[in-house]
Amino acid sequence: MELPRLLDGRLKIRHLILVDALTKQGSVVGAAAALHVTQPVATRSLHEVEEILGVTLYERGPRGVTPTVFGEAFTEHARAVLAQLAQAGRHVDELAGASRGTTVVGTHLAGSNMLLPAAIAQLKAKRPLLTVVVREGTPESLLVELEAGRIDMIVGRLTAPSNESVTRTSLYKESICLVVRAEHPLAAANVRELSELVDYPWILPGVETVLRRELEQFFSRHSLPMPENRVECTSFLTVRHLLVETDAIAAMPSLISRDDLRLTALPFALEPVGHSVGLTVSKGRRLSPSAIALVDELRSVSTHMPGKRESASLSE
Known part of the structure; x- marks a missing residue:
């Protein structure tokens, strides 16, 4: 019986690792650096796997590579195989x-x-x-x-x-609340309108996050622009330090500020923002x-x- 072409011995695990890195990094240079190999080695390996499959996995451009429909599909399968191998290694280690x-x-x-x-x-x-x-x-x-x-x-x-x-x-379930330092000018204030807050510095999640999109919708519903004086950050340690040291406001999960004596949540409802x-x-x-x-x-x-x-x- 003729073996399937992916099982005839030509396809190596290094090919799967390369495809994963290429799709993740978006360039041969980036993939080579991530895998600690030279660019010619990465290029040669890419040519090998494309020859084995008989299709073009990536469109080459001046700024890098973009997966074709074949590349996207093969990346998904390559990652599944690598995941199973990693799982197998950990499982054997545990049994041993x-x-x-x-x-x-x-x-x-x-x-x-x-x-x-x-x-x-x-x-x-x-x-x-x-x-x-x-x-x-x-x-x-x-x-x-x-x-x-x-x-x-x-x-x-x-x-x-x-x-x-x-x-x-x-x-x-956890709600989202507006958090400031305990000594913040707003900490003892009875804030009723979002307009009272927009002139303060804000710490916002990155534009790629769902919470950021929800906050943008929240401001829009109140007919207000997003704060111009802002830092965009998702690192809790950085966010906390900025909150403690400045008059910034941050939208954060409510449990984060609950047991932190240096932070306090403003009594201002962000409904329906929660998760x-x-x-x-x-x-x-x-x-x-x-x-x-x-x-x-x-x-x-x-x-x-x-x-x-x-x-x-x-x-x-």
């Missing part, structure tokens, strides 16, 4: 007792201040030799990492329903025992979170 288990979790602002740390603390109390790797990023970048198998799960705001690639499970915090995992990829253990602790901690409701997949 070599690393005592490792799970990699991606997180962004919502959930990173209370839910995830508490779950990790509970997990380490029970399994001290299990390693948890936490990676921060934007929701969009973390989805790429999840698809490629570089992380096992994402903990944070759920911005879309489950689909054919991922399963999203809500753990609790579900939960878990995003890859559909069709089995979690490792270590990842399952962390998921169990996340569910346990979430039962005590304000705004908790019965967990449910957002496919409903």
Whole structure:
């Protein structure tokens, strides 16, 4: 029986890694740098995989490469294969007792201040030799990492329903509030109108985030432009430092300021801006025992979170 062309021995794992990097970096130079190989080596490998497949995977341009329809499709499959191989390696390590288990979790602002740390603390109390790797990023970048198998799960705001690639499970509801430093001039004021706030400096999430789009809609509903004096940032440490040291205002998950004595939430309603915090995992990829253990602790901690409701997949 004739072997399928992708199983005839010509296609190598390095080809899959290169395709993943090319699509992510958008250029041969960027992919070569990310993989620590020379540009000629990366170019030669790309020619090899295109010859094996018999199609053009990328359109070459003066500013880089753009995946063709074949490139987009093959990237998806390449990332799925790499994810399975990474999962297999961790699973074998766990069964052999070599690393005592490792799970990699991606997180962004919502959930990173209370839910995830508490779950990790509970997990380490029970399994001290299990390693948890936490990676921060934007929701969009973390989805790429999840698809490629570089992380096992994402903990944070759920911005879309489950689909054919991922399963999203809500753990609790959390509102968004306007946060300032405790000694801020507005801290003791009875703010009633959004117009009273626009002249202050603001810290806003990046334009690529759902929260930013919701805030833009909120300002629009009040017939006001977005604040001109602003910093755009999604790093909690940077946001907190700016809040503490300046008169800036930030829209943040309510639980972040609740136990921070140097911050306070303004009594100003941002309805209907709010969200579900939960878990995003890859559909069709089995979690490792270590990842399952962390998921169990996340569910346990979430039962005590304000705004908790019965967990449910957002496919409903």
